[in-house]
Amino acid sequence: MCYEVRARILVPMTSAATTAATRNQARDTTNPLPRRALDWRLRFGALSLVWGFSFLLIKVGTHGYAPFQVTFGRLLFGTVVLAAAMAVKRERLPRGARIWAHLTVAAFLLNALPFSLFAYSELxxxxxxxxxxxATSPLWGMALSLVALSEDRPTRVRVAGLGLGFLGVLTVLGAWQGFSGLDARGTAMALxxxxxxxxxxxxxxxxxAGTGASHLSLTGAQLLLATLQLAAITSLFTSVPAHFPLLPLLAIAALGTLGTGLALLVQYGLVAEVGPTTAQMVTYFIPVIAAAAGVAILGESLTWSTPVGAVIVLAGAGLTQVRPRENR
Known part of the structure; x- marks a missing residue:
């Protein structure tokens, strides 16, 4: 999951072109969006499930393949989905060396790096x-935006949300117990x-921002570049598997086609139809579904501090998204 920085708010998004969704909403309201065959609430729920189960799929994938291989497969399958969508809509990749240079950095920061870190952390x-x-991404985003974005001004509510969110992180990690039993390296990678x-x-x-290229075009190019980055890294640091375990391979395929490729398309459709504020609420369901899937399917243990801390984290993240009334 990625973020769009939009008018004093960090909105969870999924590609380098989500600003196009905002532009689409600003168009003449006399031309409403076409009616979707599937209600947006059902698509919202499906997106929450897909992204929530992504962490389980990563874990299963690492049971048979190296983390870089899991990430490469995820990006490869996701890129295939977006390439098919571009072919259907007759979209072309963006042009211009400057755009491709910036997309290369975006692909690393938004796809190659976080996907690889999550895969390694789940070892x-x-x-x-x-x-x-x-779920701490909105907290990091708010803290960074205060420093990096001159138009983003702190408010008491948002600062309180930031503090509350990181208090929730300490609760999840069991700070009062000295973080005993916690793998510091894996947790640091996930954070x-x-x-x-x-x-x-x-x-x-x-x-x-403002390149004029379509959302689908920029997203496809971004995933393609991330796939090429992981192809190079995977060839350098891993060897070709001697055998290909089926269940982990299926998990990686599902992670790429559903959790990366299809999820990007669904998320953009939600933003265009109901707006980024409503669409971003999917962020608050992901950790709940991830925890439920890990406990129910993988048999992972869950102490009281984990769900309590998660609720505090989500409450803090929600407060960081509150803007002054005059700026809404």
């Missing part, structure tokens, strides 16, 4: 914890992955 931490760490998203979106806002 040593439960998928439930990885999903909760992912760094969640930090990479807002860093990437601040970069995207500064470099790719």
């Amino acid at each position: 040593t931490i439960p998928s439930t914890l990885a999903g909760i760490c992912n 760094l992955a969640s930090l990479s998203y807002p860093i990437g979106w601040i970069y995207v806002r500064r470099t790719l």
